[in-house]
Amino acid sequence: DSGVTQTPKHLITATGQRVTLRCSPRSGDLSVYWYQQSLDQGLQFLIQYYNGEERAKGNILERFSAQQFPDLHSELNLSSLELGDSALYFCASSTDRDRSPLHFGNGTRLTVT
């Protein structure tokens, strides 16, 4: 158990809808990362927060947004969903933004129909 909690585990929704994925980092970790894994693709970096502030941005679509709250949990909002957004979304946390390893949650499997 990594200590990182992601909810929900599975999500099935229709195109055009909006969903929110939630992540609670490991106790004491200030950094939260979001990654997307689509079929046959590696882990694609979306966005990173450190202690409530955005630190790095990857290939995150404009339809997607995220935030990290004062209690350090994070939410990833996906709107105007398309079939191609179907993927496994991972959250990971670390103690800081430097050389600490990432601890991954179990992921949220999003299926857009």
Place this chain on the structure above:
Amino acid sequence: ILNVEQSPQSLHVQEGDSTNFTCSFPSSNFYALHWYRWETAKSPEALFVMTLNGDEKKKGRISATLNTKEGYSYLYIKGSQPEDSATYLCAFRSNFGNEKLTFGTGTRLTIIP
């Protein structure tokens, strides 16, 4: 765009044999190199975080080396066991600009009993 490449893409190894695979990354602006093991139906788990040229890390039968000047890292597994079957991911962090952690697509290792 940072290129992090892993080879081979997949590998089948007889139980008891030793094996190794490669992670290639940009040789400039190096900050850190991570290795993760990702078992099927689980989330990635950190193996090593390497930061210095010439670094060697070891965890049981698994070890890794780092050459930041030429931009590669090797992961070695000695005396492979069935439980070593997994995808092994490396991830690179640069000290320039965007601080994102960029993952390679992984080497999928299958141990044949």
